[in-house]
Amino acid sequence: MKQANKNFILGMVSEAFWGAGMGLVLPNTIVPLALVALGQSASEAGLLGSIFSMGILLPQVFSALVIPPRFTNPRLTALLHLPALFGPLLMGLGFALLPPGNREILYFLFAGFTLFSFGIGLVAPHWIGAIGRCIPEKMRGRYFGASFCASGFLATLTGWLASRWADKGGLEWGFAWCFLWAGVPMLGSLMVLTFLKPITPAPQAQPPKAVRGSFKLLKNKLMESGPFRSGLFLTILMTLASAPGNIFTVYLRNEAELAVSWFEFFTPAVTIGGMIGAFLLGWVVDHKGLRVAFTWTFTAGLVSLIFIFFWGNPSWPTLAFAFSGFINSAFPVVTLVMVLKMSGHQKSTLQVGLFNTLMSPWALAPLFVGLLANSAGYSWAFGLGILSCLAALVILGGNRNLDTPRPTGKT
Numbered sequence: 001m002k003q004a005n006k007n008f009i010l011g012m013v014s015e016a017f018w019g020a021g022m023g024l025v026l027p028n029t030i031v032p033l034a035l036v037a038l039g040q041s042a043s044e045a046g047l048l049g050s051i052f053s054m055g056i057l058l059p060q061v062f063s064a065l066v067i068p069p070r071f072t073n074p075r076l077t078a079l080l081h082l083p084a085l086f087g088p089l090l091m092g093l094g095f096a097l098l099p100p101g102n103r104e105i106l107y108f109l110f111a112g113f114t115l116f117s118f119g120i121g122l123v124a125p126h127w128i129g130a131i132g133r134c135i136p137e138k139m140r141g142r143y144f145g146a147s148f149c150a151s152g153f154l155a156t157l158t159g160w161l162a163s164r165w166a167d168k169g170g171l172e173w174g175f176a177w178c179f180l181w182a183g184v185p186m187l188g189s190l191m192v193l194t195f196l197k198p199i200t201p202a203p204q205a206q207p208p209k210a211v212r213g214s215f216k217l218l219k220n221k222l223m224e225s226g227p228f229r230s231g232l233f234l235t236i237l238m239t240l241a242s243a244p245g246n247i248f249t250v251y252l253r254n255e256a257e258l259a260v261s262w263f264e265f266f267t268p269a270v271t272i273g274g275m276i277g278a279f280l281l282g283w284v285v286d287h288k289g290l291r292v293a294f295t296w297t298f299t300a301g302l303v304s305l306i307f308i309f310f311w312g313n314p315s316w317p318t319l320a321f322a323f324s325g326f327i328n329s330a331f332p333v334v335t336l337v338m339v340l341k342m343s344g345h346q347k348s349t350l351q352v353g354l355f356n357t358l359m360s361p362w363a364l365a366p367l368f369v370g371l372l373a374n375s376a377g378y379s380w381a382f383g384l385g386i387l388s389c390l391a392a393l394v395i396l397g398g399n400r401n402l403d404t405p406r407p408t409g410k411t
Contacts, residue, residue: 007134014192019151021186023158032249046370049246053363055117064353072129074196080123087116092179100171133198145282152275159267240388241301243365245324273325300326302389
């Protein structure tokens with residue numbers, strides 16, 4: 001238990017540094033501000049949100065099958081993060097080297113953001129497996145809650161700084177500084193990660209020809225009834241509910257015509273909401289169960305999508321961004337704990353990869369929401385999220401099997 005406590009603290013510090021880097025490239029505010037400055041609309045912001053979600057989710061099962069289980073050792077897991085770090089660097093170089101407003105900056109922005117997103121997807125199942133090896137099950141809810149709370153705290157500080165740079169420097173130097181500096185605290189995060197020590201063995205190796213059989217594995221998981229499929233469906237609804245948050249920035253800049261300076265409040269609101277959400281949801285998962293955690297999550301999403309309409313007083317969109325951060329915190333806190341509980345230690349890497357790859361088609365939700373906003377109006381886009389929250393709350397009212405997960409025989 002002594003080593004577990006050390007791992008808890010070191011992991012929390014590592015995640016805090018990673019959050020400091022994320023605050024400089026927040027997909028909800030900083031990157032959309034760059035898009036608006038380059039003359040882009042809600043559909044491009046939605047596309048960027050889809051790239052982020054798709055990049056994180058799609059590669060996971062194939063990464064889990066191809067990359068050996070020894071990479072769940074924290075030192076090797078840290079090495080797997082390196083491709084992701086080149087993403088913000090490429091984004092920053094586009095703004096730093098090309099003339100302000102040059103359309104080719106978009107190529108650097110999208111290419112760097114894609115590299116960053118898929119880089120995270122490459123490492124995600126192994127990072128989760130590494131945390132599963134270092135943190136005992138009874139502490140995982142609190143661990144994920146505390147670590148993402150620490151991450152949100154530093155992301156709040158750097159997010160405010162990034163918004164200020166975006167306001168003062170804009171295309172001249174502001175966005176270049178945001179993206180170029182993001183890699184520094186992220187590198188520090190990886191250095192701290194290497195000090196964690198596993199307290200359980202590595203997950204079992206995957207069988208021969210596992211890649212060829214991966215689609216059959218995905219089909220098997222979809223056909224199984226029980227907590228895995230219920231959790232998957234609720235996570236799909238959570239994706240639809242959170243997707244409109246990717247166009248809040250474009251909505252407020254283009255429709256409400258709010259000044260960029262307001263994002264010095266909105267950006268920290270996202271990270272503070274995520275920080276509070278991570279802390280509360282981590283405690284709730286450990287003490288009240290997954291069902292209550294999901295209920296809190298969808299309630300926050302519903303509040304966010306209602307408050308965004310009241311932009312006449314900027315206090316309301318500030319709260320909308322905060323509750324948007326709350327629902328986003330449920331993806332790493334609630335769903336990770338859920339899948340780890342359902343899979344058991346030996347199959348954790350593969351099960352996490354399967355779950356998230358099954359989620360990948362729904363990563364197109366932000367793009368769909370952006371296109372819907374452009375064609376039918378923002379009310380339709382936000383209404384889709386509201387309906388998703390209501391549907392989930394109705395389902396949760398009659399579903400009680402989420403809190404009795406057990407590893408299944410099929411993998």
